[in-house]
Amino acid sequence: MISSDYTAALCARDSDAKILLLIIDGLGGLPHPSTGKSELETAHLPNLDELAASGSCGLISPLGPGHTPGSGPAHLALFGYDPWRTVVGRGALSALGLGVDFAPGDVAARVNFCTVDDGGRVTDRRAGRISTEKCAELCRRLESIDIPHVSVSVVPEMDYRAAAVFRGSGLGDEVGDSDPQTTGLAPLALQSRGADSERTKEAAESFLRQAAERLRGESPANMVIVRGFGSYPQIPQMEDVYGLKAAVVADYPMYRGVARAVGMEIVPTGSDLSSKLQALTDRWPHYDFFYVHVKKTDSAGEDGDFNGKVRLLEEVDAFVASLRDLGPDVLIVTGDHSTPSIMASHSWHPVPMVISSNWSLSTGVATEFSERGCLGGSIGQIPSSSLMALALAHARRLSKFGA
């Protein structure tokens, strides 16, 4: 379940030192063909560059050479878990992040409102990106769905997205998606493996049939598609493993979810950086470890918006100065994975990382916080799942192994 850095559990010791981990989603990039400079190299980042020049720099790899992670595995690696073996369904992460009633034994799935034509083919996987308010209204309409021996609750997330939680006896989560991932096709028939997951599949089929009835005549959101079935995750908690009282400052439910899955408490925050800073300031005395998440850089990368990502990085740079002023004993800035704008997708490229603390070793070579700048740092290239041990070490929260 846990990587070799679960060894951290053997060595964790108490301390007052605070660790602040800033995750800039999709941080890493690649050079723009016309300038030869990556997003980080193009952006003006005086605070991050200063941090890189004085801290320990390196690059972290979420899954090892060549493998591109989704957000779930990428974050589980950051928190010290083996991302290949600690698998949590995306639906479970959403449900956890939304803070809905979701408990061991339940299975959650992500729900997208969509548009289907008279032949049942999906014409818009996002139902014209209906508003969150409309989504909430439609979720309420699905409340009356009745499935034998299984209760289901449907909770709005953002825009056309929602989450469904199935509760019943002996429900497995090995159920495939109905989302065809493209338009022009009918939703996929659900597949399952094993008797427990067969029960979940039957409940989900009943849910989909009844949802179609209740949404008939609605426009544009006249159907739902489901994906990412996942049981309530039972993962060793950060307080037990690392002795850390940890909090998450993130606005997207999915990131709150992965943080809750490892035992962090959710600090309420808005999506802008100033409200995140306010949330941190308010709760600063109450936790040992803060995970702060910035989403928009990844979205810009996925949209192929090179200049947009550059601008967002510059905004984050100013935010970094404020984080420093909070006085964490250890400040780490990195990303969950790379999202090069020229690829318009997540990628496998290792992610720049800096650790700022009293026990850091700057090299004089890594003077720029970037993919190439961090290559000259003292940490080298390490698995993302080794980062937590380094975080604890720099906070002097790990004791010696062996006499």
Add this chain to the structure above:
Amino acid sequence: MISSDYTAALCARDSDAKILLLIIDGLGGLPHPSTGKSELETAHLPNLDELAASGSCGLISPLGPGHTPGSGPAHLALFGYDPWRTVVGRGALSALGLGVDFAPGDVAARVNFCTVDDGGRVTDRRAGRISTEKCAELCRRLESIDIPHVSVSVVPEMDYRAAAVFRGSGLGDEVGDSDPQTTGLAPLALQSRGADSERTKEAAESFLRQAAERLRGESPANMVIVRGFGSYPQIPQMEDVYGLKAAVVADYPMYRGVARAVGMEIVPTGSDLSSKLQALTDRWPHYDFFYVHVKKTDSAGEDGDFNGKVRLLEEVDAFVASLRDLGPDVLIVTGDHSTPSIMASHSWHPVPMVISSNWSLSTGVATEFSERGCLGGSIGQIPSSSLMALALAHARRLSKFGA
């Protein structure tokens, strides 16, 4: 038991080539805040710098990112064993290093003479650092201790330190320490796990009761505390694994002990560098592999004595020239772990390392033997447990794997 470098055993082949491994204890450091230079960067090290400029440089990590090792795991990693899984109690290392009668089935513990007050509370964990002679006299006084079905021998080590070897049938080593690690508290009650270790615990309790009687009225050493229970280690031996006839040149019992645990023979030596050189010269024809240990650099680091560590490194530098003159086919200089003076403790930071041989690859970048200098070397950052395979390779003592 053994790391992936046990693969070396598959490929070991015979050769006349000699390997000399110089371990400078606690070698790695961090920059002094007032100069920005580490101990190695501050010291004048013409021989080590020349070695770095002409050899293959890199950094080795005993336990992976973030984890700080004790001396036992750090050395087992250097010798190619998995330090997380090859656990040898410190008492066993002491007993091995002292060369006392210690055999499979026996359990050894470290013994400190200490001072307790009338209430039984420890007031000095080192009994005023009594002399080694006094320690020997008190050990003799403990010889008359009589425990049913178990024999115990107590052997002086240095100053207030001794080792006890328990011999009997079915003795386990999962017994906790009585050392409270601080003053003002009574020694801890011994804890054990399992029936075999329960037997050891009962014997040790009897030993402690009788020791208290025999030392009553003595000042300052009127009691003992025990710690680091460990069975005689049964670890694959270097001759079998690597085909090496190996010797250790170290003055501290603990380092002789870890070397003996992996099958090295002990070459008698004093603590100064000239007597170590003499010991090496005398035995040079008789072994394939020499492990030479220098302790004082670590002690200076632990004392927070930055300048003292710098001076000691300069002494070692002159010693390196003499080692080179012996003409080893492979000369490796590194440390077991880092002990930055500014932390006054062992740390997790990777340790500078250089391999000098006919098959080394210098880079022209690593021209200084230091934490940052070695970052520019051709080896990169590797686990300490990979070092033995590199040592054998550079001695052409590993054959090709596969046709």
